[in-house]
Amino acid sequence: xxxxxxxxxxxxxxxxxxxxxxxxxxxxxxxxxxxxxxxxxxxxxxxxxxxxxxxxxxxxxxxxxxxxxxxxxxxxxxxxxxxxxxxxxxxxxxxxxxxxxxxxxxxxxxxxxxxxxxxxxxxxxxxxxxxxxxxxxxxxxxxxxxxxxxxxxxxxxxxxxxxxxxxxxxxxxxxxxxxxxxxxxxxxxxxxxxxxx
Numbered sequence: 001x002x003x004x005x006x007x008x009x010x011x012x013x014x015x016x017x018x019x020x021x022x023x024x025x026x027x028x029x030x031x032x033x034x035x036x037x038x039x040x041x042x043x044x045x046x047x048x049x050x051x052x053x054x055x056x057x058x059x060x061x062x063x064x065x066x067x068x069x070x071x072x073x074x075x076x077x078x079x080x081x082x083x084x085x086x087x088x089x090x091x092x093x094x095x096x097x098x099x100x101x102x103x104x105x106x107x108x109x110x111x112x113x114x115x116x117x118x119x120x121x122x123x124x125x126x127x128x129x130x131x132x133x134x135x136x137x138x139x140x141x142x143x144x145x146x147x148x149x150x151x152x153x154x155x156x157x158x159x160x161x162x163x164x165x166x167x168x169x170x171x172x173x174x175x176x177x178x179x180x181x182x183x184x185x186x187x188x189x190x191x192x193x194x195x196x197x
Contacts, residue, residue, distance in 0.1 A: 001133060002140040003186065004042055005154070006174040006193055007147050008051075008059040009035040014171060018087045019080040021112070021148070027058045031171060035062035038172040038194045046138035049129045051075040051145045059172065060144040067142065070132065074125025077146035081112025115164075119152035126153055130179060150174065157186045170194055 009031030013020035027035070039062055048069040050060045053076055060069055083091060083100075091097040100111055113121075122145075133141050145153075147169060154167035154175070169175070172194035177186040 001179045003177045004142045007169040008055040010171040019083045021077045021080040024054050034172045035059050039063040045142040048142040056144045072125045074121045075145045078118040078148045079113040122149045122152045159185050
């Protein structure tokens with residue numbers, strides 16, 4: 001089975017470099033246009049799985065308008081707790097924020113959902129997705145999720161191995177991957193979409 005893993009289109013929060021995790025924001029007009037441009041460049045899929053958040057719903061509908069879609073709650077973005085909706089400029093004098101960005105083990109600073117917890121949750125979502133896709137006999141599916149969620153999944157399962165931040169996808173960008181089952185790995189075949197890294 002193949003997965004087409006795509007980050008949602010651009011939001012106003014992305015443009016302003018804000019921590020937009022669980023805030024349910026829509027695509028910016030530029031994000032809608034980007035998805036319209038990228039959609040025709042992507043492979044056809046048998047089904048689409050997506051995060052429950054509006055920006056992923058809108059992106060999925062623009063990328064693959066005719067595909068049936070399933071929401072998987074575990075594919076949502078990381079909860080940034082008190083940092084939600086804010087950017088570096090607004091947080092730079094906050095001691096907790098300074099601790100979060102300067103510590104070697106930032107994933108353990110309690111500011112909402114830890115990076116470790118987010119990766120565990122997303123991994124559960126991937127397994128739910130794969131089980132459903134296998135039961136339905138899908139050969140290629142689209143997955144529309146978030147930058148942090150995709151980084152976590154690709155850091156854990158992507159091959160060849162890369163560091164966490166090396167998996168960052170541009171808006172409407174991502175990867176085509178082949179699923180290997182035992183052990184679960186995602187063999188990266190190519191970068192796809194809008195400005196995929």
